[in-house]
Amino acid sequence: MPEVSLATASPHIRHGSNIGQPLTRRDGILKVTGRARYAADNLPPGMLYAVIAGSSIARGRVASLAVAAAKRHAGVVEVMTPANRPPLAQDPDEKPNPLVFRLDLLQNDRVRYANQPIAVVIAETLEAATEGAKLLSPRYDAEPARVRLDTEQSFVPSMVGPGFPGVVDHGDVAAGLAAASHRIEATYETPAQYHNAMEPHAIVAAWDGGRLTIDTPSQGMAMAQARVAALFGIAPEDVLIRSPFLGGGFGSKGMITGPQVLGILAARLVGRPVKLVLRRDQMYGPVGHRSPTRQTIRLGTDRGGRLTALAHNATVATSSYDEFFEPTAIISHALYASPAISIAHEAARLDCGTPNFMRAPGEATGSIALESAIDEAAFACGMDPLAFRRANYADVEPVSGKPFSSKALRECYAQGAERFAWQKRKLAPRQTRDEAGFLVGWGMGTAVFPVVMFEGHARAVIQADGRGIVETGAHDMGQGAWTALAQIAADSIGLDLEQVEFRAGTSDLPDAGIAGGSSHTATAGTAIHTAGAQAIARLAALATADERSPLFGAGNAGVTARTGRLFRRDDENCSESYADILARAGLSQVEGRGSGAADPAAQSVYAMYAHGAVFAEVKVDPSLAQVRVTRLVGAFAAGRVINPHLVRSQYFGGMIWGLSFALHEHAAIDRRSGRVMNADLAEYHVPVNADVPPMEALLIDEHDPYVNPLGIKGVGEIGITGTAGAIANAVWHATGVRVRRFPIKIDDLLA
Ligand code: MOS
Numbered sequence: 001m002p003e004v005s006l007a008t009a010s011p012h013i014r015h016g017s018n019i020g021q022p023l024t025r026r027d028g029i030l031k032v033t034g035r036a037r038y039a040a041d042n043l044p045p046g047m048l049y050a051v052i053a054g055s056s057i058a059r060g061r062v063a064s065l066a067v068a069a070a071k072r073h074a075g076v077v078e079v080m081t082p083a084n085r086p087p088l089a090q091d092p093d094e095k096p097n098p099l100v101f102r103l104d105l106l107q108n109d110r111v112r113y114a115n116q117p118i119a120v121v122i123a124e125t126l127e128a129a130t131e132g133a134k135l136l137s138p139r140y141d142a143e144p145a146r147v148r149l150d151t152e153q154s155f156v157p158s159m160v161g162p163g164f165p166g167v168v169d170h171g172d173v174a175a176g177l178a179a180a181s182h183r184i185e186a187t188y189e190t191p192a193q194y195h196n197a198m199e200p201h202a203i204v205a206a207w208d209g210g211r212l213t214i215d216t217p218s219q220g221m222a223m224a225q226a227r228v229a230a231l232f233g234i235a236p237e238d239v240l241i242r243s244p245f246l247g248g249g250f251g252s253k254g255m256i257t258g259p260q261v262l263g264i265l266a267a268r269l270v271g272r273p274v275k276l277v278l279r280r281d282q283m284y285g286p287v288g289h290r291s292p293t294r295q296t297i298r299l300g301t302d303r304g305g306r307l308t309a310l311a312h313n314a315t316v317a318t319s320s321y322d323e324f325f326e327p328t329a330i331i332s333h334a335l336y337a338s339p340a341i342s343i344a345h346e347a348a349r350l351d352c353g354t355p356n357f358m359r360a361p362g363e364a365t366g367s368i369a370l371e372s373a374i375d376e377a378a379f380a381c382g383m384d385p386l387a388f389r390r391a392n393y394a395d396v397e398p399v400s401g402k403p404f405s406s407k408a409l410r411e412c413y414a415q416g417a418e419r420f421a422w423q424k425r426k427l428a429p430r431q432t433r434d435e436a437g438f439l440v441g442w443g444m445g446t447a448v449f450p451v452v453m454f455e456g457h458a459r460a461v462i463q464a465d466g467r468g469i470v471e472t473g474a475h476d477m478g479q480g481a482w483t484a485l486a487q488i489a490a491d492s493i494g495l496d497l498e499q500v501e502f503r504a505g506t507s508d509l510p511d512a513g514i515a516g517g518s519s520h521t522a523t524a525g526t527a528i529h530t531a532g533a534q535a536i537a538r539l540a541a542l543a544t545a546d547e548r549s550p551l552f553g554a555g556n557a558g559v560t561a562r563t564g565r566l567f568r569r570d571d572e573n574c575s576e577s578y579a580d581i582l583a584r585a586g587l588s589q590v591e592g593r594g595s596g597a598a599d600p601a602a603q604s605v606y607a608m609y610a611h612g613a614v615f616a617e618v619k620v621d622p623s624l625a626q627v628r629v630t631r632l633v634g635a636f637a638a639g640r641v642i643n644p645h646l647v648r649s650q651y652f653g654g655m656i657w658g659l660s661f662a663l664h665e666h667a668a669i670d671r672r673s674g675r676v677m678n679a680d681l682a683e684y685h686v687p688v689n690a691d692v693p694p695m696e697a698l699l700i701d702e703h704d705p706y707v708n709p710l711g712i713k714g715v716g717e718i719g720i721t722g723t724a725g726a727i728a729n730a731v732w733h734a735t736g737v738r739v740r741r742f743p744i745k746i747d748d749l750l751a
Contacts, residue, residue, distance in 0.1 A: 017562060018487040018497050019710075022645035026483045027245065027476065036245045040202040040277045042215040047204065048077055050122045050266040050276040051129035052259055053136050054115040054285065058145035058351040058674025059320070062109045062118050062138055070121055070135040075128025078270050079136070080120040082106045086268045089233025092258075095322070099162065100227065101354055102322040103258040104286060105265065111140065112321050113353045114675040115285025117258060122266050122274060145351040145674030149292050149317055154346040160316075161327030161362050168333055170399040171340030173298075176309025180300025182380045188297070188369035189741040192317075192667040193290040194676070195358050196686060199247025200280060201287050203263035206273035211238045216260050217246040217253050219475050222511035224256040231261060232268075244505035246477040251357035253477075254516045257287045284679040288356030289667065291317045291326040293365045297373040305381040305391045307338035312370065315346045319354040326355060327362030331370055331721070333399040334609060335448050336392040341399055351674050357516060359657050360717035363449055364724065368661060368742060371445035371725025376738065384427060385444055385729065386417055397607035405606035405706035408637035409446070412613040412700050416635030417444075419698060420615035429736040438619040438628075441734025447612030447636065447722030449518055451713045453598040456513030458527035460493055460535040460592045466564045466579035467500070468493045470532065474504035474524045475515035479653075479716055480646035481524070487642055488525045488710070492532020494561030513596070518610075518714025521642055526596025526708045534592030536561045542590070543581045550574045602706045610713040612636035612700075614655065614722035617693075618730040625749035627731055629659055629693050634723065637700040639713035644699055647715050651697035654719015660687050661720060662727035663743050685743075 030036040055062070067079045078084075085106040092103040104116050111118065119136055123129035160166040177183055203216040212234065218224045221241045229236040246253060263276030278287070294315045300308040314328035329343035360367075378388035390413065396403050417423065425442045426432060432440040458472035470489035476482045486502035493500065503509060513523040540556045543549040543566055551559055551566055551574065559566045566581070568574040582590065602608075617631035632655050641647050664685040668677045678684045697719075704711045724742075731749070732738045739748040 018490040039215045042204040044273040047273040049126045053119040053133040057142040058114040060142040070132040075124040076132040160325040166345040173340040176340035177300040195250040195252035197248030200278040202277040205264040205267040218243040220514040221507040241507035249477040281679040284676040285353040290358035291355035295369040309340040310338040322354040328366045331366035337394040367721035368724040375729040402607040406704035408702040409611035412635040416613040420633040439734040441730040443729025445722035445725035449718035451608035452517035452519040454513035455597040456523040456527040457510035458531040460531040471503040472512040473509035474512040518716035522712040530594025538590040610638035614726040616726040616730040635698040637702040639704040640711040650715040657720040658723025661724040
């Protein structure tokens, strides 16, 4: 494990006292008893309620709004439209960098997607604001909406996702396909999907002169703070964001959205605190979604089932006015060995809100297509799908040729397959029925997700009473950050968990980086680890330089920290408490600061990914074609496990998303209006308990000395990859029908 770099040699910190423990969420009791305060639970004195009026057309302009009628309604205080919206210091259509997304903040009368905010009604009660919004009776000059991926002129984006090249060519794909003994070519389609976090986007905004306090869910408080500060022309320090709990985010709370900023504008307009909460149906438009994709995959294999070529072409959507390109095909240059690989993205502009990061953006959409294609190729070669994947195992990252920092995928395959009893699988489809006559199918998929790290910071304090405080502005979306990071915090300063006050969730703490890209534990955890190490190093320097200390002369590297004491490494009977060290030095505390970020030197040498293998069983009613997933086994290797209970919970969550992708989620767009027709959780299907089978997630040991000092990879998003394809492949294995348009529906199987 690389040394933590400090001015002095580092004391030894023993991990394992807290790290590795299967603790339940420390905030769990608060949540189940309703005491956890979410953004919309805040009610500052004098607060008003704001309700957005959204466009019912997807393209055109607002011709008129009955503002006077709305204002006459009892309880309505103000109606905000482009005519009276307070000025902004930055044009919401300005795009200083690719990660700043254009917002609809009532800058003009243009409509660019359905559900775009066109006015905000502010009232004494939610009911009055809702009624007022209805009374606006907008009239439009509508233009035909462009909603279909395949009817538009496409173009080649220069970059996809956050900075990946959209086109990669490696080796001679045409020659590889020409030389192949088996070839498959297939086109897969995935629909628009919406994040649908349990907690809708919400904000309570309160101005105090030029200072702003907002309670709002955020996966990236520092980014949100900077964006709000730029829009309003104030200093970032004058924006305080409180985001202690999120009811899910899935990427949609990574950047502050238009509706949240409208809440701030409304508060400015009326000079009182304002609460604005989106209704569920209002979340289908202005707060991001996953782009639909159409993907064509061509694979060639030799007689032994080894790939000779892999070509993955994807068409994705972006909005008419901004750019986000789902990096769908990038998975194909990370996973399977092939002498020739090409990927290419094209994009089409649609009249929709700008797509955004959503639950393994790119990997999820790409994975279901690639894993389906691999399954098709295996069958074409007459090979078992697992044997086929083993035959095409990438020992180095395929295109770059870099070695992996660690890759325990072989162990994932072996242990997952054994647990599932995969060896009993019949090669041909539609061979197995259960005792009730249902068709039984088994499928598998490989899971993969890159190791991402943003930049994060932390502060660790050891106080005169021997207790610790660790601070970082981390975000708990429900994934358990408050628990896992507190475990790292306690170990970083050698204290029991109960001895440490862990502070997170507000923007006045050190920036913890973004809770996205499955990177939060790695980033904020590394920052905490280095901050704690620095605090301990300072404490050790005090003790080992002092003749009165039993640790005198041991040197920093000669001591170890645990349970509130420093011990001599060469004599465990020789120790001193933190409190005694500080008391003798006459100090009230020692402090350490640390940061976590990707190491470019290590990244230039190594390819860094988490891996896994997912095995699925489905049962299909032969007459009704209803599909039930009856078993899911995932085996994942993602470096060091900070909390096995929470990590398993993340894998389960990801596997449920995968099930959702394969069989449920689909935003149905009305071709005439461009509106999402199923903009609610009744008809936008997500799996409920009855849809989710017993699941197993095996944690495969993996030691990675290169990703970061603690060896942490991400666990949040990998579970969706592999799983969606495994289920699709199991449906084919059960029925013999290959469905290439997702989600798989009953009518596809009956056709
Ligand atoms: Mo995730 S889509 O990076 O929140």
